[in-house]
Amino acid sequence: MAAPDLLTRHVERGGRPGDRYVRIVRPREFRRRGPGYVVASEEVLAPDTPAERVADTVRRLLFGARIASEREIHERVGVIKGLAVFASDNISSSAYATEEIMRVLVLAGVGALTLTMPITLVICGVLAIVVASYQQTLRAYPNGGGSYIVASDNLGPFAGLVAAGALMTDYVLTVSVSIAAGDEALTSIFPQLYPYRVALGIGFVLLLMIGNLRGIRESGTIFALPTYAYLVAIFGMLAFGLFRMATGTLPAYSAPPEWRAAHGAEALGILLILRAFASGSVALTGVEAVSNGIPAFRPPEWKNARVVLVLMGASFGLIFLGMSLLAGRLGIVPDPTEEHTVVSILTAALVGDGTPYHYFVQISTALILVLAANTAFADFPRLSSILARDGFMPHQFTYRGDRLAFSTGIFVLSLLAAGLIVAFQGSVTALIPLYTVGVFVAFTLSQSGMVRHWWKLRAWERGWWWRASFNGLGAIATAVVAVVVGVAKFAFGAWMVLVLIPVLIAIMWGIGSHYRRVRDALTLERPDPPLPTIRPRVVVPVNRLDRSALRALALARAIGTDVLAVHVSETHEEGQRMQQRWERWGGPVPLAVVESPFRVLIQPLLAYLDALDEQEPGRTTVVVLPEFVPRHFWENFLHNQAALRLKFRLFFRRNTVVCDVPFHLDEAYGEASEAPG
Amino acid sequence: MAYKRILVPLAGSAVDPDVVRLAVSIGKAAKAQLLGVHVIEVRWNLPLDAILDAELDHGEGLLAGAARIAAQAGGELETELLQAREAAAAIIDTAHERACDLILLGMPYRRRLGRTYVSRTVEEVYLGAHCAVLAYRQEASQ
Structure with missing residues (x-):
């Protein structure tokens, strides 16, 4: 399978009858160098936010415009400047x-x-x-x-x-x-x-x-x-x-x-x-x-x-x-x-x-x-x-x-x-x-x-x-x-x-x-090694059954067949409510409830993952994390960032892959406003 | 006459850098938008939207080079790749569609049969374009 060339072709009608031509639309951020090979342009570094624009202007004033690697030869010095530098x-x-x-x-x-x-x-x-x-x-x-x-x-x-x-x-x-x-x-x-x-x-x-x-x-x-x-x-x-x-x-x-x-x-x-x-x-x-x-x-x-x-x-x-x-x-x-x-x-x-x-x-x-x-x-x-x-x-x-x-x-x-x-x-x-x-x-x-x-x-x-x-x-x-x-x-x-x-x-x-x-640890032993087969266990920590969780569960099902949703509840009642809600939903993913009487979220979840590992030592665990992204950065302060803390702890865990599934809240607002009724 | 949108067809010949620099200097006063286009001419035995990798890479390379020359000259050149049966028609249509008020053509100096040679594309654009057309011929010594 060839890599996509990122080009789209639009056939346009010409001015004369029967005349047609094709406009090849290329992304501004990349320049094609060959089939499956593109070169990133300076556009990818263009600032997006006002703060980034100010920082970019200051950077340009202090250090000058960026220079591409291919211009290196032009940045060399002759004898006159060389004497001053060296x-x-x-x-x-x-x-x-x-x-x-x-x-x-x-x-x-x-x-x-x-x-x-x-x-x-x-x-x-x-x-x-x-x-x-x-x-x-x-x-x-x-x-x-x-x-x-x-x-x-x-x-x-x-x-x-x-x-x-x-x-x-x-x-x-x-x-x-x-x-x-x-x-x-x-x-x-x-x-x-x-x-x-x-x-x-x-x-x-x-x-x-x-x-x-x-x-x-x-x-x-x-x-x-x-x-x-x-x-x-x-x-x-x-x-x-x-x-x-x-x-x-x-x-x-x-x-x-x-x-x-x-x-x-x-x-x-x-x-x-x-x-x-x-x-x-x-x-x-x-x-x-x-x-x-x-x-x-x-x-x-x-x-x-x-x-x-x-x-x-x-x-x-x-x-x-x-x-x-x-x-x-x-x-x-x-x-x-x-x-x-x-x-x-x-x-x-x-x-x-x-x-x-x-x-x-x-x-x-x-x-x-x-x-x-x-x-x-x-x-x-x-x-x-x-x-x-x-x-x-x-x-x-x-x-x-x-x-x-x-x-x-x-x-x-x-x-x-x-x-x-x-x-x-x-x-x-x-x-x-x-x-x-x-x-x-x-x-x-x-x-x-x-x-x-x-x-x-x-x-x-x-x-x-x-x-x-x-x-x-x-x-x-x-x-x-x-x-x-x-x-x-x-x-x-x-x-x-x-x-x-x-x-x-x-x-x-x-x-x-x-x-x-x-x-030595990363070197391949032979030039044409086969891809290893990995059948991971996929775990989705869920707080609520919501749109963000559903997207994460859908992705988890695409990653592997052995998918398990885990909910950490602070009280017995909350755990039971989650179980009932899950049964009413009737989805294809089983739910495990971990009750945490000391109201701690992360450690019980990690201990549960350890317990799963003990059953099948060495098996890869993919943790699919549903995470919502607020519209403005300051809205982050209104949430407890549990996914971020969990990601950080999982980062150093052996045989663990963390897969973040962002759910942008502005998308949800858009969908809600477009929904009939 | 202040031109607001200038189309610069680029064929990858030796005259291209001069034309790009000229376009920048003409457009500077009125802060004109510069559009560099390269047309890949597709032979009749192939579909119009055929994927022609080698021509595509060549076109990308020469447009990138032209954009760099424009930047060095203090301008900004937007670039576009087109595929057509005949370059001239695509240039004229693009100039019309993008509301360009000037097409700046470059002609390398060539002689054929004892006369200065003007390519078919240059001739057709010159005769067929709705907007103003300026043809820049390279110096004989070059």
């Missing part, structure tokens, strides 16, 4: 990487700041290795090669989960740290906003959440301007500074004496240098984002991703080097109160405090720092959807909303990041130690996975050895950094992340086991 995290790190190194070094006195430049050079070297290794990853995994995919593909699912757990922790921290840093840049120029930094941070999270729920292309459009404004502002400032340095016209700068006096309590040892290196390594976060987000690029996806990766690394490296160089030459000392950032001090020294350009740099820095979180918003939902697809995260994470964004991931990320901002009172210094550990664990696993990948392909892939060498170098460099960062930051809060990652892995492993069990 590179903002890494590029924005340049705003605070120099400062983080200086803040640690200065603990050993202002003289220790001379090590800022050498540490910057080492970090830039590691960045170059990581970028070069990820170039190989993009080529090898043109459909998306995040650490999770590469590690699980080459090193096994456990390694994949370690990478995923580490990355997800870091993505949440990216949002919190970036927004806290953006807050700091803003309060540095508008100190009166300082008391409201937590509220501001949560506001920024909400803004990013809404922007990202509008879809990746649109979030790229919204957030591209601040990214490029930052690049123009910082490169302009650095170019001016370097010009003045080259011409020997650098202004004289002298840090306030109380700032100099505030530092210098610790000795300059290897541990302090390692800590400075670890703090500066925050700069490397975000490199991963591009490889995870390859599917979001326009074709040729991996080539566009490669361009973005190179532009990102080059932009970041130049800013980081320029900033460290100029800060060293000017003798800038970080503000111990954290009220002024190094970027702000540097800009003020070069172009003058409170000048329009100073404001331009500060505001664009604040914006890019906030937008760095956008990279995590692009990647966390994508990674969680991949994990959900593989059965390691709840399936809800694969859901793509109206704008093709992974809505659940975006919501969860926003919630977690806002929670962290509140918990750490929006302090960058408090959050930074938690940051970066995870990302280096993921880098190491991804790069090690790539070495294995090239080894497996050695028979077919020319030049496999140099590709493997690049990735091997990347793996060693990032593993060293992971250990250094872990050790140096352990006591300052990194231990929390090192505890959290195994917990996350255990949770994901548990979810994976659950989904495996479900899949």
Whole structure:
């Protein structure tokens, strides 16, 4: 039997004698794609009630019109928007990487700041290795090669989960740290906003959440301007500074004496240098984002991703080097109160405090720092959807909303990041130690996975050895950094992340086991299984013998032959009256009366069903529930909703099918008014 | 002249997107209703209401595409599928029945025997329709 095609054909008379034509009427809600195959149109989502219409208008204003899945290719981004979406995290790190190194070094006195430049050079070297290794990853995994995919593909699912757990922790921290840093840049120029930094941070999270729920292309459009404004502002400032340095016209700068006096309590040892290196390594976060987000690029996806990766690394490296160089030459000392950032001090020294350009740099820095979180918003939902697809995260994470964004991931990320901002009172210094550990664990696993990948392909892939060498170098460099960062930051809060990652892995492993069990239980044993034969017992709970009950009884008779009506009565008299009424009716369905002296309806009925089950264990029971639906929603409050409560209890009962038979009261009113007499 | 109801016959040729965009721009000022129709021509050896799955799917696809183009151009295109022995008669009858005041026909640029070719359907609609008819011929270079 073929499925109905939902079309009706009306033959119409034409204008000329004998002319006829057929009008094929199709439901507006569906578009036919083939015999027995229709596609639901946006009409099915059209709001019906005024409240739904208002909600729909608000939704459209906030998130925009719905996008069909087939339009996905048009929602992808090119290099320009891709740089704004996927590179903002890494590029924005340049705003605070120099400062983080200086803040640690200065603990050993202002003289220790001379090590800022050498540490910057080492970090830039590691960045170059990581970028070069990820170039190989993009080529090898043109459909998306995040650490999770590469590690699980080459090193096994456990390694994949370690990478995923580490990355997800870091993505949440990216949002919190970036927004806290953006807050700091803003309060540095508008100190009166300082008391409201937590509220501001949560506001920024909400803004990013809404922007990202509008879809990746649109979030790229919204957030591209601040990214490029930052690049123009910082490169302009650095170019001016370097010009003045080259011409020997650098202004004289002298840090306030109380700032100099505030530092210098610790000795300059290897541990302090390692800590400075670890703090500066925050700069490397975000490199991963591009490889995870390859599917979001326009074709040729991996080539566009490669361009973005190179532009990102080059932009970041130049800013980081320029900033460290100029800060060293000017003798800038970080503000111990954290009220002024190094970027702000540097800009003020070069172009003058409170000048329009100073404001331009500060505001664009604040914006890019906030937008760095956008990279995590692009990647966390994508990674969680991949994990959900593989059965390691709840399936809800694969859901793509109206704008093709992974809505659940975006919501969860926003919630977690806002929670962290509140918990750490929006302090960058408090959050930074938690940051970066995870990302280096993921880098190491991804790069090690790539070495294995090239080894497996050695028979077919020319030049496999140099590709493997690049990735091997990347793996060693990032593993060293992971250990250094872990050790140096352990006591300052990194231990929390090192505890959290195994917990996350255990949770994901548990979810994976659950989904495996479900899949095994539901899998067909052969491709052409016969339909099992079920002869159910059909039970119809009836309160009264009325139209609603009759419709339910009629349906029950259509479902099976063994039909039984059950009436729960509160008193003996009521039970007898029901029996007499039933006999007078003389219908083909037997009635069982269950008297409930304690005036409870549901439990006696469930116990009666249990008793029936004991007579024939394992037999399927279909409970056909007559239920009337009032004309207005408020009329529901006038009824006791017994059917609803019973449905809820039956939902978890074994071998039980619940069949709801709604009886719309407006139909009954219509029938009554049409009845003769 | 403000048209209130415009009928756009769609045959699935390369000119369709241009005609739909033109219909949207013509109808925008007067907020005209746009009706896109595709006529499946049924051969004489089949009953008029024969179920022609392949033609039906093709028609559905091209009407959906036209509606999408109209939406992109900022208009709304209602669509209808018809079956008839001859497309022209069904187009004229539908325009009459739906009280359309303009039929906007599209003609792909084709040459036959050294002359620009005008299809029989276009010619018959042009000559037989009660309402105004506008024929849009594609540019020669396309």
